[in-house]
Amino acid sequence: GDALYSLSLFGGVGLDGPSGPVSGHAGQRRQLALLALLATAGPGGLGREKVQALLWPESPTDAARHSLANALYRLRTTLGEDCIEAGRDILRLNPAVVRTDVGDFEALLDQGELERALELYRGPFLDGFHLKGSSEFEDWRSALALRLGRQFEETLEKLAVRAEGERDWKRAIGLWERLSAHDPLNTRLALGQMRCMAASGDPGNAIQAGEEHS
Numbered sequence: 327g328d329a330l331y332s333l334s335l336f337g338g339v340g341l342d343g344p345s346g347p348v349s350g351h352a353g354q355r356r357q358l359a360l361l362a363l364l365a366t367a368g369p370g371g372l373g374r375e376k377v378q379a380l381l382w383p384e385s386p387t388d389a390a391r392h393s394l395a396n397a398l399y400r401l402r403t404t405l406g407e408d409c410i411e412a413g414r415d416i417l418r419l420n421p422a423v424v425r426t427d428v429g430d431f432e433a434l435l436d437q438g439e440l441e442r443a444l445e446l447y448r449g450p451f452l453d454g455f456h457l458k459g460s461s462e463f464e465d466w467r468s469a470l471a472l473r474l475g476r477q478f479e480e481t482l483e484k485l486a487v488r489a490e491g492e493r494d495w496k497r498a499i500g501l502w503e504r505l506s507a508h509d510p511l512n513t514r515l516a517l518g519q520m521r522c523m524a525a526s527g528d529p530g531n532a533i534q535a536g537e538e539h540s
Contacts, residue, residue: 329425336427337449352404359457360397364419365426371418383462440481447478495526
């Protein structure tokens with residue numbers, strides 16, 4: 327069945343429930359950050375100490391432990407007792423309660439459902455989301471944003487090359503354009519777009535695209 331809640335992490339962050347966006351304690355920054363950490367850890371989950379180090383790096387261990395217990399309590403109060411499965415050391419997000427676009431994105435890529443995966447990528451991972459006082463969280467976020475952005479780019483390029491091979495110029499041009507928008511300084515991507523425009527019998531636009539790029 328469908329999960330009750332959906333967490334979007336591409337292009338920002340949002341948490342939606344059966345009756346729309348979730349507000350209150352569960353929608354606060356640290357709680358959302360905790361959900362994001364667990365959402366991307368997958369079925370293996372994440373150790374409590376690692377979570378504490380990323381979310382409360384400045385706090386003494388006892389205080390960080392207390393803050394984590396607090397955040398878990400707030401999430402469970404709103405999203406239900408079984409939204410997070412907690413072992414002694416490991417925390418896991420229960421995908422039957424909270425599903426995430428990042429989880430779906432990676433699952434669809436694994437299944438070879440490339441087009442459907444791309445529909446979920448609405449922008450960089452946790453774009454514009456920051457936690458005060460935790461450069462550790464920021465480092466984690468940017469590393470993951472980079473990895474997911476690369477997966478997005480490789481998938482787009484795979485489809486663009488495939489469309490080109492099938493001489494489906496309109497589709498190929500659209501895919502190269504999307505790639506160029508994702509990485510505007512990359513000449514190779516701009517050339518892909520120009521090549522397909524020229525091949526489709528539209529050299530004028532190809533030249534214009536080249537001039538815009540340079």
